[in-house]
Structure formats: C-alpha cells, structure tokens
Amino acid sequence: MRRSCTTRILLLVCALASIARAETGYDAWLRYEPIQAASVRALYDRLPATIVALDNSAVLSAAETEMLRGIRGMLGRTLRVAATVPSEDSIVLGTIASIQRVFPKLAERRGLTPDGFWLDSTALDGHNVLIVAGLNDRGVLYGVFALLRKLSLHERIDELDETESPIAPIRWVNEWDNLDGSIERGYAGRSIFFENNHVVPDLSRAGDYARLLASIGIDGCTVNNVNANPRILAADFLPQLARIADAFRPWGVRLSISVDFASPKTVGGLDTFDPLNARVANWWREKADEIYRAIPDFGGFVLKADSEGRVGPSVYGRTHADAADVLAQALRPHGGILIYRGFVYNHHMDWRDLKNDRARAAYDNFHSLDGKFDENAAVQIKYGPIDFQAREPVSPLFGALEHTNETIELQITQEYTGQQRHLCYLVPMWKEVLDFNLRVNDGDTPVKDIVAGRTFHRPLGGFVGVANVGRDPSWLGNELAMANLYGFGRLAWNPDLTARQITEEWTRSTFGNDANVVDTVMNLQLESWRAYEGYTGPLGLGTLTDILHSHYGPGIESAERNGWGQWIRADHEGIGMDRTVATGTGYIGQYPPQVAAMYESLATCPDNLLLFMHHVPYTHLLHSGKTVIQYVYDSHYEAAEEAQQFPEWWKTLRGRVDDQRYRDILAMLEYQAGHAIVWRDAICSWFLRVSGIPDAKGRAGHFPNRIEAESMQLNGYTVENVTPWEDASGGKAIECREPSKSCSAQFIFDGAPGWYDLDVQYFDVNTGAAEFKVYVGHQQVDYWTADAQLPATAPNGDSSTRRRISGLALRPKDEIRIEGIPNSGDTAAVDYVETVLRKAQ
Ligand code: GCW
Numbered sequence: 001m002r003r004s005c006t007t008r009i010l011l012l013v014c015a016l017a018s019i020a021r022a023e024t025g026y027d028a029w030l031r032y033e034p035i036q037a038a039s040v041r042a043l044y045d046r047l048p049a050t051i052v053a054l055d056n057s058a059v060l061s062a063a064e065t066e067m068l069r070g071i072r073g074m075l076g077r078t079l080r081v082a083a084t085v086p087s088e089d090s091i092v093l094g095t096i097a098s099i100q101r102v103f104p105k106l107a108e109r110r111g112l113t114p115d116g117f118w119l120d121s122t123a124l125d126g127h128n129v130l131i132v133a134g135l136n137d138r139g140v141l142y143g144v145f146a147l148l149r150k151l152s153l154h155e156r157i158d159e160l161d162e163t164e165s166p167i168a169p170i171r172w173v174n175e176w177d178n179l180d181g182s183i184e185r186g187y188a189g190r191s192i193f194f195e196n197n198h199v200v201p202d203l204s205r206a207g208d209y210a211r212l213l214a215s216i217g218i219d220g221c222t223v224n225n226v227n228a229n230p231r232i233l234a235a236d237f238l239p240q241l242a243r244i245a246d247a248f249r250p251w252g253v254r255l256s257i258s259v260d261f262a263s264p265k266t267v268g269g270l271d272t273f274d275p276l277n278a279r280v281a282n283w284w285r286e287k288a289d290e291i292y293r294a295i296p297d298f299g300g301f302v303l304k305a306d307s308e309g310r311v312g313p314s315v316y317g318r319t320h321a322d323a324a325d326v327l328a329q330a331l332r333p334h335g336g337i338l339i340y341r342g343f344v345y346n347h348h349m350d351w352r353d354l355k356n357d358r359a360r361a362a363y364d365n366f367h368s369l370d371g372k373f374d375e376n377a378a379v380q381i382k383y384g385p386i387d388f389q390a391r392e393p394v395s396p397l398f399g400a401l402e403h404t405n406e407t408i409e410l411q412i413t414q415e416y417t418g419q420q421r422h423l424c425y426l427v428p429m430w431k432e433v434l435d436f437n438l439r440v441n442d443g444d445t446p447v448k449d450i451v452a453g454r455t456f457h458r459p460l461g462g463f464v465g466v467a468n469v470g471r472d473p474s475w476l477g478n479e480l481a482m483a484n485l486y487g488f489g490r491l492a493w494n495p496d497l498t499a500r501q502i503t504e505e506w507t508r509s510t511f512g513n514d515a516n517v518v519d520t521v522m523n524l525q526l527e528s529w530r531a532y533e534g535y536t537g538p539l540g541l542g543t544l545t546d547i548l549h550s551h552y553g554p555g556i557e558s559a560e561r562n563g564w565g566q567w568i569r570a571d572h573e574g575i576g577m578d579r580t581v582a583t584g585t586g587y588i589g590q591y592p593p594q595v596a597a598m599y600e601s602l603a604t605c606p607d608n609l610l611l612f613m614h615h616v617p618y619t620h621l622l623h624s625g626k627t628v629i630q631y632v633y634d635s636h637y638e639a640a641e642e643a644q645q646f647p648e649w650w651k652t653l654r655g656r657v658d659d660q661r662y663r664d665i666l667a668m669l670e671y672q673a674g675h676a677i678v679w680r681d682a683i684c685s686w687f688l689r690v691s692g693i694p695d696a697k698g699r700a701g702h703f704p705n706r707i708e709a710e711s712m713q714l715n716g717y718t719v720e721n722v723t724p725w726e727d728a729s730g731g732k733a734i735e736c737r738e739p740s741k742s743c744s745a746q747f748i749f750d751g752a753p754g755w756y757d758l759d760v761q762y763f764d765v766n767t768g769a770a771e772f773k774v775y776v777g778h779q780q781v782d783y784w785t786a787d788a789q790l791p792a793t794a795p796n797g798d799s800s801t802r803r804r805i806s807g808l809a810l811r812p813k814d815e816i817r818i819e820g821i822p823n824s825g826d827t828a829a830v831d832y833v834e835t836v837l838r839k840a841q
Pocket of ligand 1: 176184185225226227304343387388415
C-alpha cells in the first residue's frame, strides 16, 4: 500500500516536473503537444492500439518507447505493448528483413539505403497494420520519428506508403567541448559531457541530446574539441568515453573523438609521431583496437593538424594524406572513419604582400593530394574559404577533389553570427551554399551532390555541423537558435528540402499549430540572416567583427595589418580584396572555369560577394545602381530598422506562446534590436570617416535626440576613450572608476512635452555587475543590474547594451540623472542617452 502510494506520488511529481520543464526549451521540437482540435484528433481515430517491436535491440526499444511517448503526449493514449504480432490492428516496428519474415505476403521494398525507412499503412491478414520498417535498426528509429513528426504537423497517416533514405552516410555533429568542461565557441553554458578532466557522472543529458539528434537523422557525434587534449586517448579515459557511447547507443548515434596528432609521443611515450614510422602506425592500430574493445560501434577520429598552432605532418615533412592515412588504416578493420579537417592555413601571413591570401589555403593545401586519401578517410571542408562568416562564397576545394571523400562543415553554434544572442537563422544560407553549382568539368555539380559523394561516385561523404550545445536548459542558450540544429539535421538528411519546409516543420513542432504563431515565427526566422548580414558586414566583407578576440561585436580594423589574413584592404579610396586572376591573388582561378569567369568580371560578379572578390573605389556602382558607400549606409540603416521590428512582431504572440518562452525570447530580441544599432553606428561611422563620403540620406554621423554621456554634467564619472573608437558614440564613454563610490551623470531635457522612450546605452562587462538607477527630477524611474554574460571585460562593441525605459512623460527642463554603482571592475560605463518621442502631449 505504502509502496504504491509512493510510486504514485513519484509518478505525479515526475509528470509535474516534466510539465514544468516542458517550456524551458529542453524538449525542443520533441514536445509532443496534446492535439486538442477534434477534427485533427479524428485523423488518428483508427490508429491501432497495440504496438510490437520485432526485435529487442537497444535501438528498437528506444524506437518503441518513443512511439509510446509521442502517442501518449499528442493523443493521450497509452499504446499496448505486445511481444508478438497480435490478431488485431497493430503498429509493427522492425527491420525490413524481420518484417518480411512475419508478413511474407508483404510486397518487397527495394531501393532503401542504410538508415532509410519505409512507412506503410496496409491491410494484412484482415487487420490494419501500420508498418515502420528500416533497412537497419537505425532506420526504424528514424521512421518512428518521421511518423511522430507527421502527427505533430497534423498530417494524415492512414494512407501511408513512403520510403526515405538519407542522401549521405556521414551526418555528424562536432562538439568543441574541452575536457575541463569549457566549450570553445560555445554560448550555452558548460559541457554536458566533461568536467574537471573527467566525463561527468550523470550522462542523462548526453542521452537526451542523442535523442534530439536521432530525431533529425544525425548518426554521429564527436564529443571533444578539434583542438584536442591528448588525454582523450589515455587508457584511463577510455572507460569514461565508453559511458558516453552507452548513452548514445539507443539512439543510433555513434561516438567519435578528436585526437591530437602527437599522441603517439605524448600519450604513447614513443620518441616520434612521424606518420610514416612503423612504430607510430602500430601505436595507432593498437589504440584503435583498444577503443573498439570498449566501444564496438565507435565512429572514428577527427583530426585538426598543421592548423592554428596544432602540430601536424609538416613536422616530419609529410603530407596531410600521410597523416590521414595512418589513422584511417588503424580504424579501417573496425569500420571506423577518419575525418581530416581541411581548415589549414598560415596564420602568420605577411599582410603587406598583396598576393598573399588566406582564402587560397584550403585548395592550395589539398588539391594536389587528391586521390591520396584512404577510402575510409574524408576531408572536412568549411563551407567558405575563410571561416564561418555571415557571407562567403563556397570553398573552391569542394570542386577540386574528385578522388577523395568530402564532408562539408557548417556551424550551428553562431560564432560569427551573433552567438545565439542575435537571431540568425542559417538554413537559408546553408541552402544557398548546398545548392551552389560549381560546374565542375562544365557539369551540373551542386555542392550538396559533391559532398554526398554522388558527383564523383565516392563511397563516403556527408555533412558535419559544429553544434556546441551546453548545459543551458534550452541546449543552445536560445530557443529560436535550436532551429539551426534542427535545420542542419534535416538538410544533412535531405538537402533538397526547402528552407520554408524545414522552418515550418520546426516551428509547428516547437510552438504548436496556431497560424499566427507559425507565420510570425517563420517570418522572424527567415528574415533574420539577411538582417544580420545587413547590419554587420555587407557586400561579401564578412562579419566585420573583432576577429582577434570575441568574434562578436564590431571591430573592423582587427581584420587588417596582422597575420590572420581576414583582410578587407580598406583605405581612403576603396575597399575589398582583389582576388582576381588578372591583377589579384588568383584565388578566383581555383574555381572551375564557368564560376571563375562569373567572379572575375565586375560585370557578372554578384553584388553580395563584390568586396570578397574585388578591390573597388567607394564610388563604384553596384548592379543595383547604388554606390558601394551608399549601399553600406543603406543596408545598415535598413537592416537595423528591421531588427527593431523583431521584438514588435514577437509581442503579437503574447498569450499564444507559453509565458517562459515568450519572455525569454522577447528579452533576447530586445537585446538584439539594441545591439543592431551598435553595429549600425560603428560600421557607418567608420566608413564615413575612412571614405570621407557623406551618407546621401544624411543619417550616418547624425544622431538627433542623442545626448553623449561625455557632454553631461558628471559627478565622479570620468571621460574615457573606447577602443576601437567606432564602438562608442563619439568614440568615448564615461566610467565610474572609483570602486567605493557611486557616480552620476545628468542633463536637462529640452524636448517638447510628450510620452517618450528613454534609451540608455551602457556597457555591460562581465567582470562584475554594476547597478544603474535613472531619475527624472527626484523620481526614480528605473533600476537595473548589468549582469548579462557578454564576452567583454571593457567598454566596447561587445559590451554596449541598450536599456529602454518606455512610456516616460517628459517635460521641458526635466533633469534626467543616471546613477552608476560600479562593481568589481564593472565601471557602470555609459555611452549616451536617446529620447525618442512616441506621442506628443
Ligand atoms: O573559427 C575558428 C575558431 C576556432 C576554431 C577554429 C577551427 C576550434 O575561431 O575557435 O577552433 O576555427 O575550426 O578549428
């Protein structure tokens, strides 16, 4: 009695906990929201009540459990689990082979490739049978997720007969997690895998993550940073890794790891790591054998070598193929894969030499090695030749390896695209990349077909997304950013899906089927990349961010005059890298002839890549008829204005989305709107100063209603220069540098009487949490703590933040005073205040 009561209480607690947890974003697109509308429920009236799995492997059990969970959630029914096919209507899960054994009369299904599935609602032996069949177990699991997706999209399932197979075998995510628990370029908290140089004791999140991955067809996860800690291969670490693999296994996700090329020496104690040395080859072989004894379904290794300070084969004068092959051969007997990163370049390049060009590096390093990589090795190529910028042309290396397996590397974690604080939905960009026709050998050769191995009939190939989820409840630190993870998986499965299709699927399963919600969220998502590109870096310049540190806020000249090679070559007359064959670095010549001809000529080079390919004067006329400089001003003003609308669109969903996600997302979009203005002003001010050409529309450099903090009456605050200058209005901020004091800045309002928004632009550094109070006369009208975790220790474009105090009734001669209370290195810095009239009174 007592026991059953406890159990019941426990169940209730768990159920409540899962309701409470449901809207933190943790369940992402697998919410299985109850279907309320009778007309929709009626679609599933004839869904069989009984389910049977024809095998009891871990993956099939997970598939069955998922089916129960989904039907329970969406229809409120608990399916009966049968051990054998019952003599009533049923849902049957199994591999094609086992299904055909049970139903010999069933028509044969051909044409599936591994991981593919077949959904069939049919009548057999007088009963309705809903078959979820896969070529392998993983395929069955994917079939279950596909079926549940149909329910969450309110689609019919009573006349199904469809098959799907993935375009490519490699559909992996890379996580750049360090063994100490930090994550390189991770923006959502610490690692779900590691802490203190150990695997964490509780791997339930790793399992839940694998479930999310499986639901979108991802079959592999590399758990540690490509800048690999050699300890990953230490003997005592292996059992820990095996625990992660155990957590992944029911979901058909294979574990793989990044390795350090010097491991034979650092871990193995050899005196060399020369890939052509027999003892080294032997060490890798034994290491692989040892790993497979502990993890029989281990996926393989990822290797970053000779790049950004990582050691590589060049130490011994060997090639990238030599390095790849020694590892590939060790993995081969076990069916493992070696992925070699193509992101190899010299980061100490002489910027004074106008012929130097980092964009050339991947092609220059790899194309002559074509055909030298083993069959179970693949070269992993970032989509663009530089580094995950908001816009880049596709890497010419994709078209240059006809006898080598390739994977494309896309970045889900938004390193250069707003770090999940900005909404920047990348599926439209990825679609452009994947659909881009490189015209290799004058053929029809879109990137998606090349990397899938179709174009050159390669045995391997595929898609890798750098995901970097963290311990934040919403996995990526922002519920809307999860659409990038979802979209990556869907494209890796089928790159022919349209951006709209993917977005709609994600939106409906994440937020429900309310038409207003669906429209608004889809618009936000689908507009966001264009807007982000528009206010950060136009015309192919890349994201004009601080490339030396944060990769976040504006930092234009950080790209210039250093060895990193992200140069934009701006001077007083013009801007852009000349990458032509005729007069520039020759990069354009790395493309097949038709594409090269398009980029080489100013007449045919698309505007959105103009400054990536050419150096032109600011007065150069674009195809659109605008000058380059006017385009820069216009795009920044228009895109920043669009970002101001994002929170307004979202506000129309109040009451239609659960409160927590409504508030979280609103706060994020409001922050983004403010930061878009920081970007707009930084870039426009910089171009105005450097080019000396004014904005024809009179906006750049003119800020009506703005009162610079340095012009206010200051008490305790001192005026300081901000670096780079364009990151603060007027190049200056005020800071309260005496830790023991509070400081104040005040001014007299001289506008017309009315209702105003008062925007306080302040700097939120992450060393401490300063406090701010704002007064109108004697009345305190706002208070906040600057405790956001932005990537900045000083006032600059990373920390610049807008606080909007809306609905203030102001009168001429009102004294407006800001009081800043510094805290632990956070100097309560302020840039300016703007008063925006909303309604005259
Ligand atoms: O984009 C750069 C990142 C590095 C990263 C590197 C890479 C893991 O800034 O943080 O290192 O690329 O892709 O190897």
